Amino acid sequence: MNQPLQNDLLLRALQRQSVPRTPVWVMRQAGRYLPEYKEVRAQAGDFMTLCTTPELACEVTLQPLRRFDLDASIIFSDILTIPDAMGLGLYFEAGEGPKFKHPVRNSQDIDKLPQPDPASDLRYVMDAITLTRREIDGKVPLIGFSGSPWTLATYMVEGGGSKDFAKVKGMMFAEPALMHQLLNKVANAVTDYLNAQVEAGAQALMIFDTWGGTLSRERYLEFSLHYMEKIVAGLKREHEGNKIPIVLFTKNGGQWLDKMAETGCDALGVDWTTDLSQARERVNGRVALQGNLDPSVLYGSPDLIRDEVRKVLDSYGTGPGHVFNLGHGIHQFVDPDRLGVMIDAVHEFSAKAD
Amino acid sequence: MNQPLQNDLLLRALQRQSVPRTPVWVMRQAGRYLPEYKEVRAQAGDFMTLCTTPELACEVTLQPLRRFDLDASIIFSDILTIPDAMGLGLYFEAGEGPKFKHPVRNSQDIDKLPQPDPASDLRYVMDAITLTRREIDGKVPLIGFSGSPWTLATYMVEGGGSKDFAKVKGMMFAEPALMHQLLNKVANAVTDYLNAQVEAGAQALMIFDTWGGTLSRERYLEFSLHYMEKIVAGLKREHEGNKIPIVLFTKNGGQWLDKMAETGCDALGVDWTTDLSQARERVNGRVALQGNLDPSVLYGSPDLIRDEVRKVLDSYGTGPGHVFNLGHGIHQFVDPDRLGVMIDAVHEFSAKAD
Numbered sequence: 001m002n003q004p005l006q007n008d009l010l011l012r013a014l015q016r017q018s019v020p021r022t023p024v025w026v027m028r029q030a031g032r033y034l035p036e037y038k039e040v041r042a043q044a045g046d047f048m049t050l051c052t053t054p055e056l057a058c059e060v061t062l063q064p065l066r067r068f069d070l071d072a073s074i075i076f077s078d079i080l081t082i083p084d085a086m087g088l089g090l091y092f093e094a095g096e097g098p099k100f101k102h103p104v105r106n107s108q109d110i111d112k113l114p115q116p117d118p119a120s121d122l123r124y125v126m127d128a129i130t131l132t133r134r135e136i137d138g139k140v141p142l143i144g145f146s147g148s149p150w151t152l153a154t155y156m157v158e159g160g161g162s163k164d165f166a167k168v169k170g171m172m173f174a175e176p177a178l179m180h181q182l183l184n185k186v187a188n189a190v191t192d193y194l195n196a197q198v199e200a201g202a203q204a205l206m207i208f209d210t211w212g213g214t215l216s217r218e219r220y221l222e223f224s225l226h227y228m229e230k231i232v233a234g235l236k237r238e239h240e241g242n243k244i245p246i247v248l249f250t251k252n253g254g255q256w257l258d259k260m261a262e263t264g265c266d267a268l269g270v271d272w273t274t275d276l277s278q279a280r281e282r283v284n285g286r287v288a289l290q291g292n293l294d295p296s297v298l299y300g301s302p303d304l305i306r307d308e309v310r311k312v313l314d315s316y317g318t319g320p321g322h323v324f325n326l327g328h329g330i331h332q333f334v335d336p337d338r339l340g341v342m343i344d345a346v347h348e349f350s351a352k353a354d
Numbered sequence: 355m356n357q358p359l360q361n362d363l364l365l366r367a368l369q370r371q372s373v374p375r376t377p378v379w380v381m382r383q384a385g386r387y388l389p390e391y392k393e394v395r396a397q398a399g400d401f402m403t404l405c406t407t408p409e410l411a412c413e414v415t416l417q418p419l420r421r422f423d424l425d426a427s428i429i430f431s432d433i434l435t436i437p438d439a440m441g442l443g444l445y446f447e448a449g450e451g452p453k454f455k456h457p458v459r460n461s462q463d464i465d466k467l468p469q470p471d472p473a474s475d476l477r478y479v480m481d482a483i484t485l486t487r488r489e490i491d492g493k494v495p496l497i498g499f500s501g502s503p504w505t506l507a508t509y510m511v512e513g514g515g516s517k518d519f520a521k522v523k524g525m526m527f528a529e530p531a532l533m534h535q536l537l538n539k540v541a542n543a544v545t546d547y548l549n550a551q552v553e554a555g556a557q558a559l560m561i562f563d564t565w566g567g568t569l570s571r572e573r574y575l576e577f578s579l580h581y582m583e584k585i586v587a588g589l590k591r592e593h594e595g596n597k598i599p600i601v602l603f604t605k606n607g608g609q610w611l612d613k614m615a616e617t618g619c620d621a622l623g624v625d626w627t628t629d630l631s632q633a634r635e636r637v638n639g640r641v642a643l644q645g646n647l648d649p650s651v652l653y654g655s656p657d658l659i660r661d662e663v664r665k666v667l668d669s670y671g672t673g674p675g676h677v678f679n680l681g682h683g684i685h686q687f688v689d690p691d692r693l694g695v696m697i698d699a700v701h702e703f704s705a706k707a708d
Contacts, residue, residue, distance in 0.1 A: 166685055169650030173658055213606075216626045216648055218665075252567075254609055255628060272570045274609060294570055296523030304527055311572075331518055 002201065003138030010072040010141050014204060014245035014267045014288050016321035022313065022350035023071035024343050025143075028329030029064040030076045034336055036063050047092050051078050057128035058135055065139065067336060068343050072140050072204070075129050075197075079147030079208055082189050083156045085116035096160075103159030105167075110182045116189055118196035125193075126200040133201030144202025146194055148209035148250075149186040149231075150224035156182070165214055172223055179223065187227040191234040198239045206247040206269070207231065213252025220256055229263040247290055251328060257282040272327035276315040288321035293342070295326045298334040302341045309345040324350075356555065357492030364426040364495050368558060368599035368621045368642050370675040376667065376704035377425035378697050379497075382683030383418040384430045388690055390417050401446050405432050411482035412489055419493065421690060422697050426494050426558070429483050429551075433501030433562055436543050437510045439470035450514075457513030459521075464536045470543055472550035479547075480554040487555030498556025500548055502563035502604075503540040503585075504578035510536070519568055526577055533577065541581040545588040552593050560601040560623070561585065567606025574610055583617040601644055605682060611636040626681035630669040642675035647696070649680045652688040656695045663699040678704075 005011075009023035031037055037060050044050040051057060061076045080098050084090035089101030104110055116122060133142050147155075155161070157168040172179045194205050212224035228248055237244055248260055249269025257279050260268050267288035270279045279289055297308045309324075316322040324346045330339065359365075363377035385391055391414050398404040405411060415430045434452050438444035443455030458464055470476060487496050509515070511522040526533045548559050566578035582602055591598055602614055603623025611633050614622050621642035624633045633643055651662045663678075670676040678700045684693065 164650070164685055166650060166653065166687060169648070170653035173651055173654035213627065217629055219648075252606060252627070255632075273567065273606065275571055278609075294523070294573075296518070296520060297527055299520065299524035300527035331520055333520060 002133055005141060005203070006138050007071055007140045010143075010323060011204060011243070011245060013321060013323045014247065014290075015243060016266075016285075016288050018320045020352050021347050022322050022324050024324040024346040025070050025072035025074065026064075026326050026330050026339065026343075027074075029068075029070065029074065029339075030060045031330060032332035033330055033334045033339070034063055034067070047078075048090065051076070051081070052124040054124060054127040054131050057124075058132040061128075061132045061142075062135060065136070068340055069347060070140060070343060072143055073132070073136060074143040074145060074206070075125070075132060075202065077125055077128070077145070079145070079151065079210070080155055081122055081125060082116060082146065082186065082193055083152055085121040086113045086156075086189070088156060098155065099160040100156065104153075104156045104182060107178055107181075110178065110185065113182075113185055115185070116193070118193050122193060122196070126196055129197055129200040129202055133203075141203035142201060143204045143206055144194060144197030144200075145206040145208060146190045148207050148212060148224060148248075149183045149190060149227040150212050150215075151208065151210045152186050152190070153179070153182055154211045156186075165211065169214075172219065183223065183227050187230050191231050194231065195234075195236050198236050198244055202244070203242065204245045204247065205235065206249060209248065209250040209253065212250040217256060220250075220253070221259060224250065225256070225259060225263065228260075228265075232264045245288075249290070254279065258284075261286040267321075267323065269325070270327065276312065276322070277317060280316065285321075288323065289316065290323040290325050292325070292327040295328055295331050295334070298326075298330065298338045298342065300338075302338070305338060305341045306345045306349075309342055310349050313346070313349055356487055359495060359557070360492050361425055361494045364497075364677060365558060365597070365599060367675065367677045368601065368644075369597060370620075370639075370642050372674045374706050375701050376676050376678050378678035378700040379424050379426035379428065380418075380680050380684050380693065380697075381428075383422075383424065383428065383693075384414045385684060386686035387684055387688045387693070388417055388421070401432075402444065405430070405435070406478040408478055408481040408485050411478075412486040415482075415486045415496075416489060419490070422694055423701060424494060424697060426497055427486070427490060428497040428499060428560070429479070429486060429556065431479055431482065431499070433499070433505065433564070434509055435476055435479060436470060436500065436540065436547055437506055439475040440467045440510075440543070442510060452509065453514040454510065458507075458510045458536060461532055461535075464532065464539065467536075467539055469539065470547070472547050476547060476550070480550055483551055483554040483556055487557075495557035496555060497558045497560055498548060498551030498554075499560040499562060500544045502561050502566060502578060502602075503537045503544060503581040504566050504569075505562065505564045506540050506544070507533070507536055508565045510540075519565070523568075526573065537577065537581050541584050545585050548585065549588075549590050552590050552598055556598070557596065558599045558601065559589065560603060563602065563604040563607065566604040571610060574604075574607070575613060578604065579610070579613060579617065582614075582619075586618045599642075603644070608633065612638075615640040621675075621677065623679070624681065630666065630676070631671060634670065639675075642677065643670065644677040644679050646679070646681040649682055649685050649688070652680075652684065652692045652696065654692075656692070659692060659695045660699045660703075663696055664703050667700070667703055 057076045154168045245266040247267040248265045254274030261283040270291035272294040411430045508522045599620040601621040602619045608628030615637040624645035626646045626648040
């Protein structure tokens with residue numbers, strides 16, 4: 001039996017309800033900038049063991065909550081668990097990004113992709129969520145997440161990271177029907193995966209579209225946003241009487257926030273290349289906004305960090321609907337104390353006088 | 355004595371003068387997608403020898419003009435010639451991007467950076483321009499170029515390419531005065547370099563700001579655009595009775611086109627993440643626009659390429675001030691014939707009926 005939630009600032013802000021102070025969490029808050037994370041990571045031996053062992057994933061998820069006054073946790077996992085569960089063979093080489101042993105290159109490859117059953121094929125993620133939810137003990141909400149179909153497809157077709165996305169865009173332009181077939185399969189898998197995360201205990205959901213921003217507006221709408229909208233339509237929006245807010249985040253997608261706000265999601269992530277004041281104009285009160293400090297600000301002095309936090313809060317302005325975050329994941333070489341300065345400044349500057 | 359220019363479509367379009375058809379050229383049109391380039395590159399032995407040998411640089415600059423009905427040429431060179439001339443020791447490792455032996459990390463490093471004399475330290479570029487201009491024989495104009503101060507500084511501080519720009523942004527946030535000192539020095543060097551290119555024979559100039567789009571609006575204005583504006587103010591705008599148009603291009607800078615249009619430049623490069631119709635609204639008739647087909651479209655069929663060319667032309671709409679280009683450099687694995695399809699389609703679809 002899970003404890004009642006003691007801090008629901010995140011859930012309320014994502015639903016644009018009034019809050020006494022702006023909630024804050026940080027993308028990749030469980031990660032390599034923390035020495036205690038590196039210890040567990042070393043103990044696990046490799047990254048995938050860390051992801052697939054619920055006790056270890058739970059432990060690293062909880063670590064930042066012990067250090068910082070955070071208003072949310074996000075389950076420690078990887079965005080590429082779904083393609084891995086589809087049999088592509090995810091692996092990591094030292095010093096390099098993720099890779100797949102069996103990339104998807106043609107119609108046959110796509111036809112034979114199985115639809116993963118989250119309860120079995122991705123059980124390690126569900127177990128990690130259930131365990132972490134219990135261990136958090138109601139302190140803050142737990143966020144579940146997935147990569148977007150387009151973003152997952154880029155890795156699946158390229159076989160790993162890419163600079164110019166030649167293969168996946170080659171498929172998109174040369175064989176759009178094939179690309180849609182792949183994206184449909186992935187979107188169905190993501191929908192099942194996120195719904196299973198809610199059943200397992202996730203209290204909010206986020207979809208990371210890391211590479212949608214490499215497309216033109218027309219292609220973004222057709223090949224990325226369309227599938228996120230489809231997922232949103234297929235997600236459980238309530239669980240055990242609680243609303244499950246959904247956040248969409250397209251890196252470098254600032255120019256398309258107007259269309260993203262029409263998908264039925266509750267909130268949009270915003271990176272630092274778009275002012276929150278402009279973002280707010282573009283979404284016109286339809287959704288909450290999450291962001292958007294440049295992670296590199298955390299290399300600056302405490303005074304600079306506090307100044308920049310204030311600017312982000314001022315840029316959002318008054319009224320509900322803001323969740324403070326970095327505009328992308330925290331860098332691995334940041335001093336954890338600097339993150340503490342940021343979090344405390346968010347709470348201090350946004351606290352409403354009685 | 356140089357021959358009179360037979361095709362001045364580029365120069366006229368960049369100045370928003372009426373033209374009988376939309377001119378077209380392509381970023382990196384002299385490059386690895388051409389087998390004849392690869393031959394010369396192999397003959398040169400390494401990339402820097404190709405850059406620093408005027409006869410070879412001239413030859414590869416001319417190669418695409420022999421194959422395609424292009425309306426402009428751009429001198430073959432590298433954006434990192436200036437930091438190299440400042441003594442940083444540019445080198446290329448096989449399969450990796452550019453690197454510097456002596457990166458810039460502190461105040462002492464910046465203090466001791468010399469101001470290069472283009473006539474001697476970068477003479478190989480000037481000789482390549484003068485030779486190429488003569489060899490082109492008035493067929494089309496020759497464009498000179500440089501990296502932007504911010505973009506050059508990212509390589510100088512990081513010591514090469516970067517994914518998160520931790521070092522250079524660390525310096526920007528932690529020691530902004532130091533960063534400005536570096537950017538000032540680089541901006542002065544770029545101004546001298548571009549003016550020398552005009553003296554040597556360049557008929558238009560372009561500044562490539564590859565990494566300005568990694569900044570917030572506020573920082574972009576302060577640390578990138580400010581220095582491009584300074585350069586524009588210091589450039590010769592006329593040479594031997596001809597106007598020298600200046601193009602600024604910030605990749606992922608679509609949200610800041612309004613401010614870029616205020617710098618005094620003649621035209622802005624636009625990548626494919628921004629619709630030309632929206633770009634045109636943002637610049638409000640103040641400058642011409644250059645772009646913006648996604649280079650990956652060239653992996654598609656001839657029919658697709660023609661369709662996409664038409665969309666770009668339609669997106670710009672009627673009236674003068676459009677130069678067709680890709681939104682970034684052409685990819686190395688593109689079939690050259692597909693580029694030919696694109697170029698011919700631009701001319702065919704944009705030709706005005708008599």
